Amino acid sequence: MxxxxxxxxxxxxxxxxxxxxxxxxxxxxxxxxxxxxxxxxxxxxxxxxxxxxxxxxxxxxxxxxxxxxxxxxxxxxxxxxxxxxxxxxxxxxxxxxxxxxxxxxxxxxxxxxxxxxxxxxxxxxxxxxxxxxxxxxxxxxxxxxxxxxxxxxxxxxxxxxxxxxxxxxxxxxxxxxxxxxxxxxxxxxxxxxxxxxxxxxxxxxxxATLAPRLEKQEGLIDWTRSAWSLDCHVRGMQPWPSAFTYVDGQRLVVREARADDTPAGDVPPGGLVRVDGDAALLACGDGRCLRVSRVQPEGKRAMTTREWLQGRRAAEPLRAGMAP
Incomplete structure (x- = not known):
């Protein structure tokens, strides 16, 4: 029983x-x-x-x-x-x-x-x-x-x-x-x-591998890295501390981005390859692109990258970087 x-x-x-x-x-x-x-x-x-x-x-x-x-x-x-x-x-x-x-x-x-x-x-x-x-x-x-x-x-x-x-x-x-x-x-x-x-x-x-506490500065995007690693970087930094870069001396938070197979050609890392729909293709260190579809300028709301580009009044070509 x-x-x-x-x-x-x-x-x-x-x-x-x-x-x-x-x-x-x-x-x-x-x-x-x-x-x-x-x-x-x-x-x-x-x-x-x-x-x-x-x-x-x-x-x-x-x-x-x-x-x-x-x-x-x-x-x-x-x-x-x-x-x-x-x-x-x-x-x-x-x-x-x-x-x-x-x-x-x-x-x-x-x-x-x-x-x-x-x-x-x-x-x-x-x-x-x-x-x-x-x-x-x-x-x-x-x-x-x-x-x-x-x-x-x-x-x-x-x-x-x-x-x-x-x-x-x-x-x-x-x-x-x-x-x-x-x-x-x-x-x-x-x-x-x-x-x-x-x-x-x-x-x-x-x-064992270690997972130390995230620091805010870790969100800074290094455009010399591969497109896939930056795809992971943007997603891993959501919701905090958020991935970010600098454009025209201003901090720009990258809310959504995906790796893209489009060749970057001769465009240096962080440079604009082309605009595609609501997204911008930016060159990465491995010769591929990161498709950045949503960004948030400092002190403003999140928006599509096309919206942000349309409101950007700058004579210089777009180039994202690691310093203001």
């Missing part, structure tokens, strides 16, 4: 801050487990007006009526005492944004699990999604890993692959990875709650 192992609901403390983490929090809130509290980053100025507002995870926790902690120091005894009072069995981390100290990792008896947006050991670090798009990866994914002191180096409990479309920006890929990660995490937590054995596979540290 077969028997089923009854579910043992877990008391879960959730760590997360941006929109990527919200589907995972929602999956846990909808499960048989209890989210006993949420730890999220302190409120910061956001948006164009730099008004202080709640991050997406805090907004969701407030609506759900879940206790919230926003420590400035994770080793603060007041925070640690408040965290202990939740009596969490397990911690779940999804894009919290800070490394967790050992004193915190030691509190939940079942430790902490992380929803990491890459196929570890590839792209350990703060910007795995952006680095995957920038690198032209054909496949990305999510790994559920054990949180340890070393950066994203813990044992892996589950992984799922997610294909990267040639049209994907970092923003569109993030949205799909967030959903995939939420489903994968809930499955792992449910298995733990049922008392099932979940294999933890060590990572191959020798195969």
């Amino acid at each position: 077969s028997t089923t192992v009854p579910d043992m609901p877990l008391r879960i403390a959730f760590f997360g801050t941006p929109a990527f983490a919200v589907p995972t929090l929602d999956a846990l809130l909808a499960s048989s487990h209890e989210v006993v509290g949420v730890v999220t980053q302190p409120d910061r100025p956001r948006g164009r007006g730099q008004q202080v507002s709640d991050a997406p995870v805090k907004e969701r926790a407030v609506v759900a009526g879940v206790p919230i902690l926003q420590p400035t120091r994770l080793k603060d005894p007041v925070f640690l005492d408040a965290f202990r009072a939740w009596n969490a069995d397990l911690g779940v981390v999804a894009a919290y944004g800070r490394l967790l100290p050992q004193v915190l990792l030691d509190i939940p008896p079942r430790g902490l699990l992380n929803v990491h947006a890459s196929l570890l050991p590839a792209w350990r670090g703060a910007s795995p999604i952006q680095r995957a798009v920038l690198n032209g990866d054909a496949v990305s994914g999510v790994t559920i890993m054990r949180v340890v002191l070393a950066l994203d180096a813990g044992a892996m409990l589950a992984r799922v692959e997610v294909p990267v479309s040639p049209d994907d920006t970092s923003g569109s890929l993030e949205a799909r990875l967030a959903v995939a990660g939420a489903s994968l995490l809930r499955d792992v937590v449910d298995r733990i709650g049922r008392g099932e054995s979940v294999e933890e596979v060590p990572q191959d540290d020798a195969a």
Whole structure:
């Protein structure tokens, strides 16, 4: 006679801050487990007006009526005492944004699990999604890993692959990875709650690649690179910090662009080869072109490249470059 192992609901403390983490929090809130509290980053100025507002995870926790902690120091005894009072069995981390100290990792008896947006050991670090798009990866994914002191180096409990479309920006890929990660995490937590054995596979540290946090200046376009790498660059920098170049001494954000097989001929990198419909074909370092279809001049709205060219009053031929 077969028997089923009854579910043992877990008391879960959730760590997360941006929109990527919200589907995972929602999956846990909808499960048989209890989210006993949420730890999220302190409120910061956001948006164009730099008004202080709640991050997406805090907004969701407030609506759900879940206790919230926003420590400035994770080793603060007041925070640690408040965290202990939740009596969490397990911690779940999804894009919290800070490394967790050992004193915190030691509190939940079942430790902490992380929803990491890459196929570890590839792209350990703060910007795995952006680095995957920038690198032209054909496949990305999510790994559920054990949180340890070393950066994203813990044992892996589950992984799922997610294909990267040639049209994907970092923003569109993030949205799909967030959903995939939420489903994968809930499955792992449910298995733990049922008392099932979940294999933890060590990572191959020798195969690790790093995904450091993006800096604003990384958006600058180097026109000596190949058309395909610049295609990846524009998509990888969306929605932040955005790819940009300089024309006529002014900063110009490139919102949409694709690699094009049109030969650049003798036109130097960054130079205009021709206008084609609403797009401009600009020469790249490999002798091919980047089809730039949508741009945003500094201080103005986004527009088609043709619109921008029509409003450009300059005697000099168009030449995009890396300096004002």
